[in-house]
């Protein structure tokens with residue numbers, strides 16, 4: 001392994017996750033590579049159906065038939081997760097790598113008090129005395145800024161707002177002191193104010209715990225404050241990566257530019273968004289050349305022949321396009 005790979009908390013190399021369905025092979029994730037340093041926040045941004053969730057679930061090795069991880073490497077602290085048996089993977093999933101899903105109710109049980117659910121998440125991973133366990137539950141509720149945690153620990157999920165439930169799902173995910181947190185569109189079902197509060201909370205949690213975060217979203221507006229770097233995903237591949245500010249100021253790939261154009265500008269009175277025409281290609285019929293070609297304003301005949309190579313723009317930035325810039 002290279003020296004560079006050793007310094008990464010996570011390095012994903014040429015990951016491929018396909019779904020084998022009656023209408024063909026859906027290449028949901030089709031050669032994805034990216035890395036995350038310890039304590040870093042990476043945004044994975046792209047439209048719906050680009051393969052973001054399948055990427056997140058692949059990192060957790062939670063892909064079920066008809067899906068299968070068919071290629072690549074997922075190096076976590078230098079160890080390839082794809083080579084581990086399920087028993088060893090259990091020691092990593094939910095302990096060292098953890099996930100918050102779009103719908104908090106997937107991780108909450110409606111019939112148990114939330115304090116008990118957090119306690120259960122803790123005890124799956126380690127044994128604590130009753131007092132220490134209670135203390136840890138309250139500490140986690142404080143970490144996700146639940147007011148009066150001693151009282152709210154006795155609530156059932158339905159007694160809380162959507163925003164609070166999503167914070168509880170966060171507390172459950174953080175119950176194991178993981179060093180990688182995958183947050184898959186955790187704010188999509190929240191109103192704008194609660195969304196902003198949640199992003200601030202994730203920032204605070206990151207600086208308090210040092211956890212590395214992969215934040216998956218379709219919304220560039222959300223990644224701007226939270227993330228250090230961004231990977232833009234389109235049709236099962238990463239098409240551009242770079243430090244967030246730099247990439248947002250000077251996007252190199254036409255898809256990144258189009259996505260950014262569809263974000264409302266601060267202070268703009270227009271409520272009409274410039275959205276990109278058309279949709280991503282069907283994952284069982286990917287075009288042979290650039291997958292964005294059917295929607296790209298800059299398309300040229302050569303774009304249709306072969307998938308564009310990854311062009312290094314500088315040390316930190318790259319994009320897969322024949323006409324970068």
Ligand SMILES: Nc1ncnc2c1ncn2[C@@H]1O[C@H](COP(=O)(O)OP(=O)(O)O)[C@@H](O)[C@H]1O
Nearest residue numbers: 019026028047048049050051052053054055283
């Ligand atoms: N369980 C599944 N069975 C078949 N196809 C799936 C399954 N899960 C995801 N896919 C397909 O994989 C592609 C990527 O999906 P997903 O990763 O959920 O997209 P995103 O999270 O970017 O919206 C989609 O075309 C979707 O239809």
Ligand code: SF4
Nearest residue numbers: 290293296303321322
């Ligand atoms: S390779 Fe061609 S079609 Fe693809 S994004 Fe670049 S200019 Fe557009």
Ligand SMILES: [Mg+2]
Nearest residue numbers: 052053054185
């Ligand atoms: Mg998704």
